Amino acid sequence: DQQVKQNSPSLSVQEGRISILNCDYTNSMFDYFLWYKKYPAEGPTFLISISSIKDKNEDGRFTVFLNKSAKHLSLHIVPSQPGDSAVYFCAASRPDYTGNQFYFGTGTSLTVIP
Amino acid sequence: DTGVSQDPRHKITKRGQNVTFRCDPISEHNRLYWYRQTLGQGPEFLTYFQNEAQLEKSRLLSDRFSAERPKGSFSTLEIQRTEQGDSAMYLCASSPWGSQNTEAFFGQGTRLTVV
Numbered sequence: 318d319q320q321v322k323q324n325s326p327s328l329s330v331q332e333g334r335i336s337i338l339n340c341d342y343t344n345s346m347f348d349y350f351l352w353y354k355k356y357p358a359e360g361p362t363f364l365i366s367i368s369s370i371k372d373k374n375e376d377g378r379f380t381v382f383l384n385k386s387a388k389h390l391s392l393h394i395v396p397s398q399p400g401d402s403a404v405y406f407c408a409a410s411r412p413d414y415t416g417n418q419f420y421f422g423t424g425t426s427l428t429v430i431p
Numbered sequence: 432d433t434g435v436s437q438d439p440r441h442k443i444t445k446r447g448q449n450v451t452f453r454c455d456p457i458s459e460h461n462r463l464y465w466y467r468q469t470l471g472q473g474p475e476f477l478t479y480f481q482n483e484a485q486l487e488k489s490r491l492l493s494d495r496f497s498a499e500r501p502k503g504s505f506s507t508l509e510i511q512r513t514e515q516g517d518s519a520m521y522l523c524a525s526s527p528w529g530s531q532n533t534e535a536f537f538g539q540g541t542r543l544t545v546v
Binding site: 321323326348349351353358359360361362363366368406408410418419420421422423424 | 435437464466471472473474475476479487522524532534535536537538539540542
């Protein structure tokens, strides 16, 4: 059962434009959401996160929006740069006495065209 | 300490052989995770340690898989009697003690190919 879903396997955007990556989740117990970026043959690199008490978090060119009622979050990258070309994974975690466990989506491959 | 370190980066083994992977987390991190990633999928949780205690295991972790973190520092993941379906990228991650809400830092992974 895929609790975190990224329904767009790929996305192409012109350099300088906005990239919008989407993510949906099913488990209402999730309270912390993260985006990771992954280059081929490397491990995922943390990009940005948001707690369920917020609806927006911004870090430079990256902004994450959370819509709890819709169980939806999105990552906005503006302006997009060729170096942003990578696979982006959405992840979610739930409060648990054992600590975090991260549930990942299947990823969206972003290509930024120069 | 520059991050989470995994060894080896690549491993090719024959079906039926045993393999062991090592993970060295960021030194002050007490939480350590193992994930597995196959082509076209996101990382899938395998197991989690807090210090030396293995607190959670996924049902993906069959009896052929065992993980240890004997002194609460580095961890090993062993796969016995490997099968072709075990071919995947095995990722280790760590996170610090403290707030529940914190990101995990990943290593570069060990790519296992079972032939």
